[in-house]
Every structure is written in structure tokens, then in C-alpha cells.
Amino acid sequence: MDEWAEAAGRLHEAERSGKPCAPVRDLLARADPATGYAVQEINTRRSLADGRRLVGRKIGLTSQVVQRQLGVDQPDFGMLFADMAFPDGLPIPAERFLQPKAEAEVALVLASDLEGGPFTVADVIRAVDFVLPAIEIVDSRIADWDITLVDTIADNASSGGFVLGNTPVGLRGLDLRLAGMAMTLRGKEVSTGAGAACLGHPLNAAVWLADALGRTAFPLRAGDVVLTGSLGPVVPVAAGDVFEARIEGVGSVRAVFQ
Template sequence: MTEWSEATDVYAEAADRLLEAARSGKPCPPVRDMLPAGNAEAVGYAVQEVNTRRALEQGRRPVGRKIGLTSQAVRRQLGVDSPDYGMLFADMAYLDGLTVPVGRFLQPRVEAEIALVLGRDLKGGPFTVADVIRAVDFALPAIEIVDSRIAGWDITLVDTVADNASSGAFVLGNTPAGLRGLDLRLAGMTMSRRGQEVSTGAGAACMGHPLNAAVWLADALGRTDFPLSAGDVVLTGALGPVVDVEPGDAFEVHIDGLGSVRTVFS
């Protein structure tokens, strides 16, 4: 993890900009021009860590991680060759079928995902897919509400990583499914808005298999201060195109073998 001093660190200044956008409800300019040139990924995570540690100091409870940029097309667009990740906190979770306050977000969009819930720690590494399968307790259908504190979603890799991987909130389904006999790669997904289909896909859209994304995340975090732990939720990445949200929208996601999950925006 990166060492930083809030008194002088440019990373803290970038984190301040993102935090103020979230607090005020007014999107901010990109942070990339505030930050040192070089390793965009490392710089972005240094900013992300500032606000992660602030959140922990305020008593927010971490409950897992989200994986972003699992789509090869999106990675090509941003000029990167790997996914990214952000922290999930308990106050980001909403219940299946109940109302989500749209005013909490600045520029919300929704994605259909497969969530994995861990029953064992994944510390150390590197890990094999067998290690991850043994660690997974069950899978759930999920809706991730992505959001950007940066105006107009004008983001590069460093911007989205710094902004907690453009995370917003998430909704989990209520019927857990074990992995035995379940082929997540072939699991088809449909997402509807007010009864009209708006996104389709399958598990293969997520790095070829959602478990591939989970292995990547376990390796990325295994030797950090925040490795994956028993009980963590892992949002493995979008199964189909992202969809913009308007007040009053109702979305339902169905994933073969996992059932459905629904959310309604106030």
C-alpha cells in the first residue's frame, strides 16, 4: 500500500476533489491532470487508498470488492490490458426489489453481474482457479449501480481507479447457488427496464469466465493490506452493455442458473 501524508500529498488533493463531488452532488473535472505522469494504475490506486482509509476511519464497513474493466472492448478504449477494482462498503448495498434513492448518485448507470460470496480467506497467492472455487461459498445475481464523480464520465484509467473504480451501489439477489454443476461461462443474462429488454450477455463476456476475474482479483489483493476474506462479496464484472438510469426506472436482471434480481429507482 502507498504511504501518504494528507498535509502535502497531491494524491490527497485529488481525493479531496472526488470526495467533494460526492458530498455536493456536483460532478468534478477529471483528476488526471492533477497527478504525476507515469504508472497510471499505481497513481490511481494511491488516490483510491486515501479515500478508502478515510472511509474506514469514519466507521464504514467494507464488505467486498468490485471488478471493473472486465470487457476487452472497454479496456481497448482506455488503452489498458487489465481490469481494475474498487472497495464495496455495507452502506452501498440495497435490497432486492426495493427502492434505491436516485438522488444519491450523480450519473448512475446499471450493469448485470454475477456476485461471488466467499466462505474462505484468499490471502497470499498466487492463486489457481481451484483455489478460488474452494473459497467461494455461493453465487448470486447482482445489479451494480456504477457512478462517476467526474463530469460527463470523462475518464481515463487513472480517473476511474482513483474514483473507486466508478462504484456507486449494488443489489444482490436472495437465492444463493453453489458452483457445483453450474457453468458460469455459459450463463445467459437478460436485463429489462420497465419490461423492455435493454441488455443481454453471458458469463463469457467477463474475461472469458467470471472465475477468471475472481482469480485476477485474488492475486491483485492477496499480499496487500486488504486481501479477500471470508464473507466478502465479489462483483465479477458486467455481463452485457451498461444502461443509463432515469428517475422512476425499474430494472430486472435474470441470469440462467442464478435466478433474478430487481431494483427500482425513486
């Protein structure tokens, strides 16, 4: 539909130019999740046609508090491309982003496909190769974060980039629900939480994602990274900031902005 293409074009131009745009909800006759994903898919296919490589997905809106704020009862998802990944502890150019914020998450890396469904948590556990700590850099192409549900879904679930830790950990014997998280900014604690903050358990979020994608054109594949959702409050990012997130039993990861 023309309105979907116009909304996708507005978001694409904001990303290309580095200048935040107006919300896209004013362009859409139906401001519902399905419409948001239709707009998101236009830019996903544009990115793939431009040679970007799809390497995973991010899950958003896993916090019940945030869900209540937006009037929804389920998470959302966005695409992760290889050029959105930054090395642990190495400089990240802050100018790559428009309005960045940092949040600590559990990342799952898959050993096998999750196509079809519906899935059980056992299916997802069998599909997971290893776990990594992660810092997601959330960002919005929409000025002043003036977003509703349809805006953030259309805008690739407000994803900007991510940093993964470098020491893989197996799921066996790891209780992600009780895993505590602490994130510091230049050594000062700025965000805390635990796995239970993510839909009760990060694996619950992963099951939701597998079901949502299993019968689409973009099911989860072996090797994909899944960012399962924030474990604590998000924190605004500025050039010069150094974040370190530690997740009990999973390890630590650093995001260094310059």
C-alpha cells in the first residue's frame, strides 16, 4: 500500500540523513501492529537488497510496565543486521545514532532453525547453542522518541545496535530467571534488574518470538542472535560514555562510546 511505502520511506530517510523524522502514525489509516510490521518489512527487504546481512532479532516491550504505558499485552520484534554489531570494549562512534539509549540483556545464539511452530520452551532450549551478555543500543528515527506502538514497530522496534560479550555460556544449570543484572556508567551503577523482568524469564520471550516468526518469511535460523529484552531501565547515551553490564552466571560486556 502507498501509505506503508510512504511511512517506510520517511523512516529510511531519517536513518540515511541522520535527522529524526515526524511519527509515522499520521500516515497510516490503521495504527495496529500488523500495519507496523508491514512497514518494517519494507525496510527489511530494502536493507537485504542493499546487501546487509540479517544476523538475528531483538525483542522489545518485554517489561509489563512499558506494555501498560503503550496499552499492549505482548512484546514486539525488530531485525538485527551484521553492521549493527559492535565489538565488546572497542570504541563505538556515537554519531552513528540519533537518540541512543543503552539497556542490558541476555542474548541467545541458536544452533538450529526454529521454523514452523508453535513451539515449547523445550524446543527453544534444544535450539540454543549458547548464551551471551549483551548491551542493546536502542534508538529511534522518530524525533524526541514521540512513539506509539505502531511507530516503534515500523521503526524496526527502535533498534540501533548491539554489543555481545565474548565468552559463551551453556544453558545447562543456568537459571536465567534469577540471574541478577547490574549496569554501570563510568563505574556508577545506573540500571539493575534480573531475568524475571523479561516476561518472567528470557526463554519465555524467545518462545514468543519463535512463534511470531516461525511461519513468516523470516523464521529464526541457526546462528541467529536473539536479544531477549531489557533486564532493567534504559539509560541515555552520550559520546564518552562507558557502560559495563554484568549478568550473574552469564558474564560481562562493555559498550564504549566515542
